[in-house]
Amino acid sequence: MKIAVINSGSSSIKFQLFSMPKGEILAHALVEKIGEAGSKSMFEYGGKKINLTDSIKTHHEGLKLINALLKEHHIVEHFSSLDAIAHRVVHGGEYFRDATLLDDDAIEKIRGLIPLAPLHNGANLEGILVSRQKAPNVPQIAVFDTAFHSTMPKEAYLYALPYEMYEKHKIRRYGFHGTSHSFVMKEAAAKMKKSPKELNMITLHLGNGSSACAIKNGVSVDTSMGFTPLEGLMMGTRSGDIDPAIIIYLQRELGFSVDEVDTLLNKRSGLLGVCGDIDLREIQTHDDELSKAAIEMMARRVKKYIGSYAALLSNVDALVFTAGIGENSHTIRAKILQGLETFGIELDEEANEQNLTLISKASSRVKVFVIKTNEELEIARESENLLKRLDII
Structure with missing residues (x-):
């Protein structure tokens, strides 16, 4: 076929x-x-x-x-x-x-x-x-992209806004990168020789666009991106989480238009906004304070999501890095995982530097994987399964 x-x-x-x-x-x-x-x-x-x-x-x-x-x-x-x-x-x-x-x-x-x-x-x-x-x-x-996250419970996808904003206007958390999170979840489960339904995972899609996902027994129960792909982690040009009152301040006090705020948060913020560059490989070669701060900020944001999702899941079996930064930057992975031993995460520094698939120590309670995502293959697999269910093939 x-x-x-x-x-x-x-x-x-x-x-x-x-x-x-x-x-x-x-x-x-x-x-x-x-x-x-x-x-x-x-x-x-x-x-x-x-x-x-x-x-x-x-x-x-x-x-x-x-x-x-x-x-x-x-x-x-x-x-x-x-x-x-x-x-x-x-x-x-x-x-x-x-x-x-x-x-x-x-x-x-x-x-x-x-x-x-x-x-x-x-x-x-x-x-x-x-x-x-x-x-x-x-x-x-x-x-x-949103389908994988449709399993989130109401307490995860609702915002603390008047309920009519959801009822009338469908303002809620949707989440994105779903095909990527789904693909690496299945790959990690296969490497652990278990069904995804038996496992709890935190998956980290880290690239120019980044998101984290909490997966319980094979289904998404929370994710960092929200109503749009702007919420959550610090990204290449997107701000990620900010105080929403900043938007009001920009408009009321600084005279920003709606379109100017949109451009600022989506295209001029994140790594680019802090240090003037979006290429992490280049940023890591710079010795200036803002480049160093941008890297620390990005790693800190990811670390905070790992901690919150670990608390949410109670027990974590695996942590998965994927996408451009997640798959290729051993220094960023090390920064993110530093000090997480209390969560049962022990990094094998040599395996991490070699970009091996399994980068956690044998003694680590949580298995840490680096898995190359393949969203197109996941789409093909889901399509094949649909055609079989509909008896078209």
Whole structure:
């Protein structure tokens, strides 16, 4: 079975073609800077890599190029010959708690959620509409970043606002990076030779966007991102948790507009706001006080979430690092885990420096893993399971 996974961003398309159930990658493509000067594309298959600099003006042109490359290199004849096309969609609101077969009703619900994720859902929808046009008879599936967190109890997802704000306007915690948290949870459980249902975990997706998740018996019970991906950990350009009165102060006393506050918190804060850079590798080479402070702030925020989630779960079996920073920065992992022995976390410094999969000591009550995330494979697996449940395959 061949399942294509499409992650359509505002100016990019990430594409992977899987042979299921083994999860073998048949082809990988990336189209960047759609509609911009200097747009470029990359296509990989069978150990070969092709770089293209053709101007790509629209998502339709981007998918048309990928379709042509698949045909030219004899991977598939056409999108319409695929068994399924799966799409990453960031925000599923309260409508979608699982992978969903796309029909007109589901598409309108995704469109209605654009105000909750304006940078993401609109772009995701664009990829869906183009794919349906190119392959109208192929099952199209949406997998939502928020779905994994739909198991959170009410006391976790409600904000301490008048209840009518939730009832009328659906203002609540949704959480994001769900496919990543789900994937690494399952991988860690497999390495422990147990079912996820037998385990409690804290998973840390640390990259330009970062989030933590508390997982009890295989389901999400709390997560750091909230109504939007702005809440929670300090990130590359996002502030994470702040006193909400700061927003009032910015508007009332400093004359910021709503859009200016939005830009400040989402695009000019985090690591960038504190030290002027978002590349942690570069920041770690700097000797100035603000660069040092930015690193300490980021590690401290993660450490606080580990402590709060450990208290919430009572017993933690595993802690998992993933995503760009989590997978690659042994110094940040060491800073985060320093002094957490009281929680049963003992770091094996040598294993950590070598970026091994298991970086905790044999005596550590909590197993600490570094696991490379694969959101596209998780999307393909969830899509395959849905097709089986619906008896489509």
